[in-house]
Amino acid sequence: MGQLVFWRNEGEAAELPPVKDNRLSVDFPAIAENEQLARMLVSAFLTPLDPTMEELSDVKTAVSEAVTNAVIHGYPKADERNKIHMFLENRNRLLTVTIVDYGVGIEDIALAMEPMYTSKPELERSGMGFAFMKAFMDTLEVKSSKSEGVTIVMSKVIGEEKGDNREHE
Amino acid sequence: MSPLFEIRKNFLVIKVKGELDHFMADQIRLLSDTYLEGTRIHNVIFDFKDTTFMDSSGIGMIMGRYKQVKRLNGRIYAVHVGPAVERIINISGLHKLLRVARNVDEALEEK
Numbered sequence: 133m134g135q136l137v138f139w140r141n142e143g144e145a146a147e148l149p150p151v152k153d154n155r156l157s158v159d160f161p162a163i164a165e166n167e168q169l170a171r172m173l174v175s176a177f178l179t180p181l182d183p184t185m186e187e188l189s190d191v192k193t194a195v196s197e198a199v200t201n202a203v204i205h206g207y208p209k210a211d212e213r214n215k216i217h218m219f220l221e222n223r224n225r226l227l228t229v230t231i232v233d234y235g236v237g238i239e240d241i242a243l244a245m246e247p248m249y250t251s252k253p254e255l256e257r258s259g260m261g262f263a264f265m266k267a268f269m270d271t272l273e274v275k276s277s278k279s280e281g282v283t284i285v286m287s288k289v290i291g292e293e294k295g296d297n298r299e300h301e
Numbered sequence: 302m303s304p305l306f307e308i309r310k311n312f313l314v315i316k317v318k319g320e321l322d323h324f325m326a327d328q329i330r331l332l333s334d335t336y337l338e339g340t341r342i343h344n345v346i347f348d349f350k351d352t353t354f355m356d357s358s359g360i361g362m363i364m365g366r367y368k369q370v371k372r373l374n375g376r377i378y379a380v381h382v383g384p385a386v387e388r389i390i391n392i393s394g395l396h397k398l399l400r401v402a403r404n405v406d407e408a409l410e411e412k
Contacts, residue, residue: 164324171320171354189354189385196356200323250361256330258361260393267392 148291151180154222162207162214162233170199170218174229177220181227181290190268191227191288197261198231198284205251206235206282225291229269234281241274302351304329306336312344313337314405320354321386326362333366343375346408347399350381360393367398376400378408 156177160166171192178188199216207214219230238244244251245266250259266272269286276282302319313336315329336342345366349355367377377399379390390396402408 164322164327167322167324168320171322185384189388192354193356193389196322196354200356200358203323256326256361256365258357258364258393260357260360264357264389264392 148182148225151222151225153224154180154220156220157218159215159217161212162203162216162235163210164200164203166216167196167199167203170195170216170231173218174220177222178227178290181222181225183290187288187290191229191290194265194268194286194288195229195231197264198229198286201261201284202231202233202235202282204255204257205238206233208236222290225289226287227290228285228287231284232281237278237280238274238276238282239278241276245274304332306332308336308342309346309405309409311342312346312409313342314346314348316348316351317355317359318351321352321359321362322354322356323358326358330362330365337366337369343370343373344378345370345375346378346380346402346405348380348405349383349386352383352386355386355389357389357393360389360395363395364398378402378411380404380408 154177156173158173160169174191174195175188178191202216215234217232221228243249245262247263248259250257265284265286269288271287273285274282304318304325305316307314307316313333315333317325319325333345347363363377370377379399380402381404382390382401400408400411402411
Protein backbone atom coordinates (compact mmCIF):
# COMPACT_ATOMS: atom_id res chain seq x y z
CA MET A 133 0.00 0.00 0.00
CA GLY A 134 1.65 3.20 -1.13
CA GLN A 135 1.19 6.65 0.26
CA LEU A 136 1.84 10.02 -1.26
CA VAL A 137 1.86 13.12 0.88
CA PHE A 138 1.34 16.54 -0.66
CA TRP A 139 2.41 19.54 1.33
CA ARG A 140 0.58 22.69 0.50
CA ASN A 141 2.48 25.78 1.54
CA GLU A 142 1.21 29.28 1.94
CA GLY A 143 0.54 30.91 -1.38
CA GLU A 144 -0.13 27.65 -3.15
CA ALA A 145 -3.80 27.56 -2.27
CA ALA A 146 -4.66 29.52 -5.40
CA GLU A 147 -3.21 26.71 -7.49
CA LEU A 148 -5.83 24.19 -6.44
CA PRO A 149 -7.20 22.40 -9.50
CA PRO A 150 -10.40 23.92 -10.88
CA VAL A 151 -13.60 22.04 -10.07
CA LYS A 152 -16.78 22.31 -12.12
CA ASP A 153 -19.60 24.15 -10.40
CA ASN A 154 -22.29 21.82 -9.18
CA ARG A 155 -25.71 21.72 -7.55
CA LEU A 156 -27.79 19.16 -5.67
CA SER A 157 -31.40 19.58 -4.63
CA VAL A 158 -33.13 16.98 -2.49
CA ASP A 159 -36.23 16.53 -0.33
CA PHE A 160 -36.51 13.98 2.45
CA PRO A 161 -38.84 13.23 5.37
CA ALA A 162 -37.99 14.96 8.67
CA ILE A 163 -36.91 11.88 10.62
CA ALA A 164 -33.82 11.40 12.81
CA GLU A 165 -32.44 8.70 10.50
CA ASN A 166 -32.11 11.28 7.72
CA GLU A 167 -29.64 13.41 9.67
CA GLN A 168 -27.03 10.82 8.72
CA LEU A 169 -28.28 10.76 5.14
CA ALA A 170 -27.88 14.54 4.88
CA ARG A 171 -24.31 14.32 6.20
CA MET A 172 -23.48 11.56 3.71
CA LEU A 173 -24.92 13.59 0.82
CA VAL A 174 -22.90 16.70 1.66
CA SER A 175 -19.75 14.58 2.10
CA ALA A 176 -20.23 13.02 -1.32
CA PHE A 177 -20.98 16.43 -2.83
CA LEU A 178 -17.71 17.82 -1.41
CA THR A 179 -15.51 14.91 -2.55
CA PRO A 180 -14.45 16.48 -5.90
CA LEU A 181 -13.26 19.57 -3.98
CA ASP A 182 -10.83 17.39 -2.01
CA PRO A 183 -11.61 19.04 1.34
CA THR A 184 -9.31 18.65 4.34
CA MET A 185 -10.54 16.40 7.16
CA GLU A 186 -11.30 19.53 9.16
CA GLU A 187 -13.29 21.21 6.39
CA LEU A 188 -15.30 18.05 5.84
CA SER A 189 -15.97 17.66 9.54
CA ASP A 190 -16.97 21.34 9.85
CA VAL A 191 -19.52 21.11 7.04
CA LYS A 192 -20.91 17.76 8.20
CA THR A 193 -21.41 19.13 11.71
CA ALA A 194 -23.13 22.29 10.48
CA VAL A 195 -25.47 20.30 8.21
CA SER A 196 -26.19 17.86 11.01
CA GLU A 197 -27.14 20.71 13.35
CA ALA A 198 -29.45 22.36 10.82
CA VAL A 199 -31.24 19.12 9.91
CA THR A 200 -31.51 18.03 13.56
CA ASN A 201 -33.08 21.40 14.41
CA ALA A 202 -35.66 20.89 11.67
CA VAL A 203 -36.46 17.34 12.86
CA ILE A 204 -36.75 18.24 16.56
CA HIS A 205 -37.88 21.86 16.66
CA GLY A 206 -39.39 22.49 13.23
CA TYR A 207 -41.73 19.54 13.49
CA PRO A 208 -42.57 18.84 17.14
CA LYS A 209 -45.35 16.49 16.00
CA ALA A 210 -44.12 13.52 14.00
CA ASP A 211 -45.94 13.16 10.69
CA GLU A 212 -44.81 11.34 7.58
CA ARG A 213 -45.59 14.44 5.50
CA ASN A 214 -43.03 16.55 7.41
CA LYS A 215 -40.45 17.49 4.82
CA ILE A 216 -36.95 18.95 4.73
CA HIS A 217 -35.47 20.48 1.60
CA MET A 218 -31.70 20.60 1.16
CA PHE A 219 -29.94 22.51 -1.58
CA LEU A 220 -26.18 22.29 -2.06
CA GLU A 221 -24.25 24.48 -4.43
CA ASN A 222 -20.58 24.74 -5.32
CA ARG A 223 -19.51 27.86 -7.19
CA ASN A 224 -15.80 28.22 -7.65
CA ARG A 225 -15.10 26.44 -4.31
CA LEU A 226 -17.70 28.41 -2.38
CA LEU A 227 -20.06 25.84 -0.89
CA THR A 228 -23.53 27.12 -0.05
CA VAL A 229 -25.90 24.91 1.94
CA THR A 230 -29.59 25.75 2.21
CA ILE A 231 -31.79 23.76 4.61
CA VAL A 232 -35.52 24.51 4.60
CA ASP A 233 -38.33 23.16 6.76
CA TYR A 234 -42.01 24.06 6.61
CA GLY A 235 -42.73 23.62 10.32
CA VAL A 236 -43.59 25.83 13.27
CA GLY A 237 -40.89 28.44 12.67
CA ILE A 238 -38.87 30.47 15.19
CA GLU A 239 -40.49 33.43 16.91
CA ASP A 240 -37.33 34.96 18.36
CA ILE A 241 -34.34 34.12 16.18
CA ALA A 242 -31.83 36.07 18.30
CA LEU A 243 -32.87 34.12 21.41
CA ALA A 244 -32.76 30.77 19.58
CA MET A 245 -29.23 31.52 18.39
CA GLU A 246 -27.87 32.28 21.85
CA PRO A 247 -25.34 29.65 22.89
CA MET A 248 -26.73 27.22 25.50
CA TYR A 249 -30.31 28.38 24.90
CA THR A 250 -32.73 25.57 24.18
CA SER A 251 -36.51 25.49 24.03
CA LYS A 252 -36.40 21.78 24.83
CA PRO A 253 -34.21 21.18 27.91
CA GLU A 254 -36.32 18.11 28.76
CA LEU A 255 -34.91 16.44 25.65
CA GLU A 256 -31.37 17.14 26.87
CA ARG A 257 -30.65 19.47 24.00
CA SER A 258 -27.39 21.32 24.57
CA GLY A 259 -28.45 24.56 22.86
CA MET A 260 -25.22 24.55 20.86
CA GLY A 261 -26.67 23.91 17.39
CA PHE A 262 -26.59 27.45 16.00
CA ALA A 263 -23.28 28.16 17.77
CA PHE A 264 -21.71 25.22 15.94
CA MET A 265 -23.16 26.30 12.58
CA LYS A 266 -21.69 29.76 13.16
CA ALA A 267 -18.33 28.42 14.32
CA PHE A 268 -17.86 25.91 11.52
CA MET A 269 -19.10 27.86 8.50
CA ASP A 270 -17.96 31.23 7.07
CA THR A 271 -21.45 32.70 6.89
CA LEU A 272 -24.81 31.83 8.44
CA GLU A 273 -28.20 33.31 7.74
CA VAL A 274 -31.44 32.28 9.46
CA LYS A 275 -34.81 33.31 8.08
CA SER A 276 -38.04 32.50 9.86
CA SER A 277 -41.26 33.68 11.33
CA LYS A 278 -43.88 31.94 13.43
CA SER A 279 -45.61 29.03 11.66
CA GLU A 280 -43.74 29.69 8.43
CA GLY A 281 -40.87 27.27 8.77
CA VAL A 282 -37.16 28.02 8.84
CA THR A 283 -34.66 28.64 6.06
CA ILE A 284 -30.98 28.34 6.89
CA VAL A 285 -28.36 29.48 4.39
CA MET A 286 -24.72 28.91 5.24
CA SER A 287 -21.57 29.01 3.19
CA LYS A 288 -17.92 28.11 3.39
CA VAL A 289 -14.96 28.35 1.05
CA ILE A 290 -13.44 24.89 0.56
CA GLY A 291 -9.70 24.74 0.02
CA GLU A 292 -8.64 28.02 1.55
CA GLU A 293 -6.85 26.49 4.53
CA LYS A 294 -3.19 27.03 3.88
CA GLY A 295 -0.11 25.16 4.99
CA ASP A 296 -1.99 21.97 5.78
CA ASN A 297 -0.95 18.60 4.51
CA ARG A 298 -3.12 16.32 2.48
CA GLU A 299 -2.75 12.62 2.35
CA HIS A 300 -3.66 10.51 -0.63
CA GLU A 301 -3.40 6.78 -0.76
CA MET B 302 -24.08 1.21 14.42
CA SER B 303 -25.30 0.57 17.95
CA PRO B 304 -23.51 1.64 21.12
CA LEU B 305 -22.05 -1.13 23.33
CA PHE B 306 -22.49 -1.16 27.10
CA GLU B 307 -20.22 -2.84 29.61
CA ILE B 308 -20.05 -2.79 33.42
CA ARG B 309 -16.63 -2.54 35.09
CA LYS B 310 -16.74 -2.21 38.89
CA ASN B 311 -19.18 0.65 39.51
CA PHE B 312 -18.51 2.14 36.09
CA LEU B 313 -20.68 2.01 33.03
CA VAL B 314 -18.53 1.89 29.91
CA ILE B 315 -20.29 3.14 26.78
CA LYS B 316 -18.51 2.36 23.54
CA VAL B 317 -19.72 4.88 21.00
CA LYS B 318 -19.45 3.29 17.59
CA GLY B 319 -19.81 5.38 14.44
CA GLU B 320 -21.53 8.74 14.51
CA LEU B 321 -22.76 10.29 17.77
CA ASP B 322 -25.69 12.34 16.48
CA HIS B 323 -29.28 12.92 17.61
CA PHE B 324 -30.31 9.40 16.61
CA MET B 325 -27.53 7.67 18.56
CA ALA B 326 -27.72 10.11 21.48
CA ASP B 327 -31.36 9.06 21.99
CA GLN B 328 -30.41 5.37 21.92
CA ILE B 329 -27.63 5.87 24.49
CA ARG B 330 -29.89 7.94 26.75
CA LEU B 331 -32.63 5.30 26.79
CA LEU B 332 -30.28 2.36 27.32
CA SER B 333 -28.01 4.01 29.90
CA ASP B 334 -30.96 4.76 32.19
CA THR B 335 -31.46 1.03 32.79
CA TYR B 336 -27.88 0.81 34.08
CA LEU B 337 -27.78 4.06 36.06
CA GLU B 338 -31.22 4.43 37.66
CA GLY B 339 -31.45 2.80 41.09
CA THR B 340 -28.20 0.87 40.77
CA ARG B 341 -24.76 1.17 42.32
CA ILE B 342 -23.17 2.35 39.10
CA HIS B 343 -22.29 6.01 39.56
CA ASN B 344 -19.60 6.62 36.97
CA VAL B 345 -19.72 6.65 33.19
CA ILE B 346 -16.85 6.18 30.77
CA PHE B 347 -17.47 7.21 27.17
CA ASP B 348 -15.11 5.30 24.91
CA PHE B 349 -14.66 7.26 21.66
CA LYS B 350 -12.20 4.83 20.04
CA ASP B 351 -14.56 4.03 17.17
CA THR B 352 -16.35 7.39 17.01
CA THR B 353 -16.13 9.11 13.65
CA PHE B 354 -18.44 12.07 14.25
CA MET B 355 -20.11 13.99 17.04
CA ASP B 356 -22.44 17.00 17.08
CA SER B 357 -24.35 19.05 19.67
CA SER B 358 -26.81 16.20 20.28
CA GLY B 359 -23.89 14.20 21.68
CA ILE B 360 -22.95 17.15 23.89
CA GLY B 361 -26.51 17.35 25.25
CA MET B 362 -26.62 13.63 25.98
CA ILE B 363 -23.27 13.66 27.81
CA MET B 364 -24.33 16.74 29.82
CA GLY B 365 -27.50 14.85 30.76
CA ARG B 366 -25.48 11.88 32.05
CA TYR B 367 -23.22 14.30 33.94
CA LYS B 368 -26.22 15.79 35.78
CA GLN B 369 -27.51 12.29 36.46
CA VAL B 370 -24.35 10.96 38.15
CA LYS B 371 -23.24 14.23 39.78
CA ARG B 372 -25.99 13.90 42.41
CA LEU B 373 -24.36 10.63 43.48
CA ASN B 374 -20.82 12.05 43.37
CA GLY B 375 -20.16 10.09 40.21
CA ARG B 376 -17.89 11.17 37.40
CA ILE B 377 -17.88 11.20 33.64
CA TYR B 378 -14.78 10.12 31.76
CA ALA B 379 -13.86 10.34 28.10
CA VAL B 380 -11.27 7.93 26.74
CA HIS B 381 -9.63 7.43 23.34
CA VAL B 382 -10.56 11.00 22.41
CA GLY B 383 -9.66 11.61 18.76
CA PRO B 384 -9.41 14.95 16.96
CA ALA B 385 -13.04 14.98 15.72
CA VAL B 386 -14.49 14.48 19.20
CA GLU B 387 -11.88 16.63 20.95
CA ARG B 388 -12.74 19.73 18.93
CA ILE B 389 -16.45 19.46 19.70
CA ILE B 390 -15.79 18.81 23.39
CA ASN B 391 -13.51 21.83 23.65
CA ILE B 392 -15.69 24.28 21.70
CA SER B 393 -18.76 23.36 23.74
CA GLY B 394 -16.94 23.72 27.08
CA LEU B 395 -17.76 20.11 27.93
CA HIS B 396 -14.10 19.45 28.75
CA LYS B 397 -14.70 21.30 32.02
CA LEU B 398 -17.27 18.74 33.14
CA LEU B 399 -15.53 15.52 32.25
CA ARG B 400 -12.19 13.88 32.83
CA VAL B 401 -10.11 12.72 29.94
CA ALA B 402 -8.11 9.52 30.29
CA ARG B 403 -6.11 7.58 27.73
CA ASN B 404 -8.05 4.34 28.03
CA VAL B 405 -10.68 2.56 30.12
CA ASP B 406 -8.16 1.02 32.53
CA GLU B 407 -6.60 4.39 33.27
CA ALA B 408 -10.04 5.87 34.00
CA LEU B 409 -10.90 2.93 36.28
CA GLU B 410 -7.73 3.44 38.31
CA GLU B 411 -8.43 7.11 38.93
CA LYS B 412 -11.31 6.56 41.30
